[in-house]
Amino acid sequence: MFHPAPGAVYGFPGARRVAHLQSPHQRIEVWDTPQLGLLFTLDGRPMTSVGDEFVYHECMVHPAALAHPQPRQALVLGGGDGGAARQLLAHPGIERIVVAELDEAVLSMAREHLADVHQGALDHPRVRIVVGDAARFIATTVERFDLVVFDLTPPDSPAAELYTPAFYRRLKTVLAPCAMLSMHLGSAQFHLERAATLVRGLRESFALVDVMAAFVPLYGSLWLMALASDTLDAASLFKRDVEERLATRGVSGLRYYDAALHAGLFALPRGLREQLR
Numbered sequence: 001m002f003h004p005a006p007g008a009v010y011g012f013p014g015a016r017r018v019a020h021l022q023s024p025h026q027r028i029e030v031w032d033t034p035q036l037g038l039l040f041t042l043d044g045r046p047m048t049s050v051g052d053e054f055v056y057h058e059c060m061v062h063p064a065a066l067a068h069p070q071p072r073q074a075l076v077l078g079g080g081d082g083g084a085a086r087q088l089l090a091h092p093g094i095e096r097i098v099v100a101e102l103d104e105a106v107l108s109m110a111r112e113h114l115a116d117v118h119q120g121a122l123d124h125p126r127v128r129i130v131v132g133d134a135a136r137f138i139a140t141t142v143e144r145f146d147l148v149v150f151d152l153t154p155p156d157s158p159a160a161e162l163y164t165p166a167f168y169r170r171l172k173t174v175l176a177p178c179a180m181l182s183m184h185l186g187s188a189q190f191h192l193e194r195a196a197t198l199v200r201g202l203r204e205s206f207a208l209v210d211v212m213a214a215f216v217p218l219y220g221s222l223w224l225m226a227l228a229s230d231t232l233d234a235a236s237l238f239k240r241d242v243e244e245r246l247a248t249r250g251v252s253g254l255r256y257y258d259a260a261l262h263a264g265l266f267a268l269p270r271g272l273r274e275q276l277r
Contacts, residue, residue: 002046008190010220012036019113023105025158030113036218038113040081042106042153050116052217053083056184058257059214059265061087064147064182064227065094066245066262067234071146072096073176077134077162079151080106082118085127088147090251097127098143100134102158107131134162135170144176150183155194163198168205180232181206185224188213188272195224199276202228210235211276212265214256224276235266 001011012033019030031039036051048056061084065071072095076084080101088097099122101107107129110118121127130137134152148171152159161167163183171181183202185195195211202209206228216223227234242259245251257265268276 002041002044012039015039019109021105021109023103025103025105026153028103028105028109030109038116039218040110040114040117043157045153046218047153048081048083048114048117049218050114053081053117054255055214055216056218056223057083057087058254059212059225060084060149060151060182060184061147062090062251062254062257063212063234063237063262063265064149064180064232065091066242067180067227067229067232067237068146068178073143073145074098074147074149075100075143075145075174076149076151078102078153078159079149081110081114082122084149084151085124086117086119086121088149089121089124089126090253091249093249094147095126096143097124098130098137098145099127100130100132100137102131102133104131134159135167138167138170138174141174143174145174146176146179148175148179148181150181154186154191155198163201165201165204168202172205178231180227180229180234183226183228185211185226187219187221188224189221191224192272192275196276199226202226206230208233210266211268211273213268213272214265235263237262239263 015031015033029041036049039049074097076099155163207230209228212225239259
């Protein structure tokens with residue numbers, strides 16, 4: 001049983017726990033479910049599942065990557081399951097991907113149980129794993145990144161500091177002149193007030209902020225994501241632009257995102273748009 005919000009409960013009948021451990025940071029569990037296959041949770045919250053991870057990870061990565069004319073360096077904050085890194089690897093022009101994951105135990109659990117999610121990305125030669133606090137990494141790195149993917153636990157977790165305008169200002173010191181950030185905001189049904197707060201914080205720090213939405217079965221909800229940049233506007237890409245960039249870069253094997261879907265990700269219901277202004 002999972003609790004997406006106070007008073008809301010959902011679950012997967014027949015789920016069987018196949019692995020668990022308590023790290024210094026959180027409780028980590030893997031469940032085998034009839035509905036979505038292996039399901040990964042942190043402190044009882046569903047993070048990803050083999051059955052539908054491609055929806056979330058493709059939306060978090062490809063609209064931002066295609067908005068950039070030539071991304072070379074990418075940073076994933078969190079992302080210890082390897083799903084975001086795997087999607088970034090689909091772009092051959094991306095030379096280096098840094099995954100800054102707080103918890104070594106998450107990486108170990110993913111390597112052992114979530115091969116269908118990362119598909120070897122965690123040990124790919126273009127991927128460098130940095131274990132430790134993401135804020136400390138940002139404060140000390142000399143690297144500059146074209147893409148940053150916020151694949152973190154929610155703001156009401158130990159990652160709270162990373163969802164603030166103060167952190168965004170620090171983050172901008174490691175962004176290349178032409179760069180884009182992607183971030184998940186949470187459920188349109190259960191976390192709308194929080195999502196609106198996050199969007200306002202991004203707009204304090206970035207000139208261009210757009211919100212996307214996709215239904216993610218694991219989360220039982222329409223899931224909100226944001227793209228932020230001072231120079232790039234993913235929402236303005238036409239279908240033919242997305243088609244051409246996917247073809248030119250040789251990106252293939254996607255199961256959810258494509259040129260036909262791109263504009264639809266940004267087509268939010270009127271009431272939702274108004275609440276996220």
